[in-house]
Amino acid sequence: MTIPLVSVITTAHNCEKFIEESIKSIFNQTFRDFELIIYEDASTDKTWQKTLATITDRYKKFMGYVRLIPGKKNVGCGEGRNRAIKRARGVYIAVQDADDISFQTRLEKEVEFLEKNQDIFCVSAWADVMDEKGGFIDIFNYPPTHHNEIEKEIFEKKNNPMIDPASMFRRDIFNKLGGYDKKWGLVPDFNLWTRAIKEGYRLANIPEVLIHYRKHVDSVTNKHKSKVIREHYKMCKELL
Numbered sequence: 001m002t003i004p005l006v007s008v009i010t011t012a013h014n015c016e017k018f019i020e021e022s023i024k025s026i027f028n029q030t031f032r033d034f035e036l037i038i039y040e041d042a043s044t045d046k047t048w049q050k051t052l053a054t055i056t057d058r059y060k061k062f063m064g065y066v067r068l069i070p071g072k073k074n075v076g077c078g079e080g081r082n083r084a085i086k087r088a089r090g091v092y093i094a095v096q097d098a099d100d101i102s103f104q105t106r107l108e109k110e111v112e113f114l115e116k117n118q119d120i121f122c123v124s125a126w127a128d129v130m131d132e133k134g135g136f137i138d139i140f141n142y143p144p145t146h147h148n149e150i151e152k153e154i155f156e157k158k159n160n161p162m163i164d165p166a167s168m169f170r171r172d173i174f175n176k177l178g179g180y181d182k183k184w185g186l187v188p189d190f191n192l193w194t195r196a197i198k199e200g201y202r203l204a205n206i207p208e209v210l211i212h213y214r215k216h217v218d219s220v221t222n223k224h225k226s227k228v229i230r231e232h233y234k235m236c237k238e239l240l
Contacts, residue, residue: 004089006091006111007035007090007171008026009038009088010036010084010097011039011084012038013040018098022099023038027062030107034107037069037087040068040069051068069084078185079180081179081180093169094110097164102211102212103211105210120203123203123205124164124205125207125208125210126139126140126141126206126209127210128213130214140163143161144161147203150203151197158233158236160190162203163213165211165213166210186227186228187232187235194239195239
C-alpha cells in the first residue's frame with residue numbers, strides 16, 4: 001500500500017449513536033489520499049461493535065485504509081489521539097471527532113491550504129453547530145483567519161481561536177512538539193496551539209464552514225463544562 005498524504009485520526013468513547021455518520025463523512029470526502037485511524041477509548045456502550053459494523057458492512061472497499069485500535073482503559077481524548085498518531089503515516093494529521101461530521105470538501109481544502117502555505121503548522125476552519133439529532137443551532141464563525149490575530153487571541157485574551165475538530169496539522173512538527181500533553185486532558189488542543197506558537201510555529205483558519213459540530217448532553221464540553229473552564233484558566237496561568 002502506498003503511504004497516504006493524510007492520516008485522519010478519531011478517538012471514540014461512548015459514541016454509538018454518532019460514529020456511523022462520522023465515519024461516513026470521511027469515506028465520502030472528495031480528497032481520497034487518506035487513511036483513517038480510530039482509537040476506541042474503552043467505551044462502555046456499543047461504540048466498538050458499531051464501528052466494526054459500519055466499516056465491514058458498508059465500506060469494505062476502504063478496509064485497507066482503516067486501522068482500529070481497541071483501548072483497554074479509558075485514557076481521554078489527548079492521549080487517545082497520541083496513540084492513534086503513533087500509528088499514522090501521513091504527512092498531515094486531520095482531527096475527526098467521533099460525533100462530528102466533516103463536509104465533503106474538508107480534507108481537500110485543508111490539504112490545499114497547507115500545500116500552498118508551507119509556513120503554517122496547523123489550519124482549522126469554521127463550523128456550524130448542530131444538536132443531537134442533527135438540527136441546526138448556530139455557526140461558529142468567530143475564529144480569526146491570520147496567525148497574528150490568532151496569537152493575540154491566545155496570549156492577550158486567553159481565548160481558544162481554533163476549532164479543534166476542524167483542524168489539520170503537520171505530523172513532523174506535532175512530533176517535535178511532543179504531541180498532546182496528558183497533563184491537560186480536557187484542553188489538549190489549546191495547550192498544543194499555545195506551545196506551538198511559543199516555539200515559533202504559525203497557525204491559520206480557513207474562513208469557511210467545513211464541519212458540522214455536534215452539541216449533546218454526553219459530549220466532553222457539556223459533561224465536564226466546569227472542569228474544562230478550570231483547566232483552561234489553570235493552563236493559561238501556567239503557560240501564558
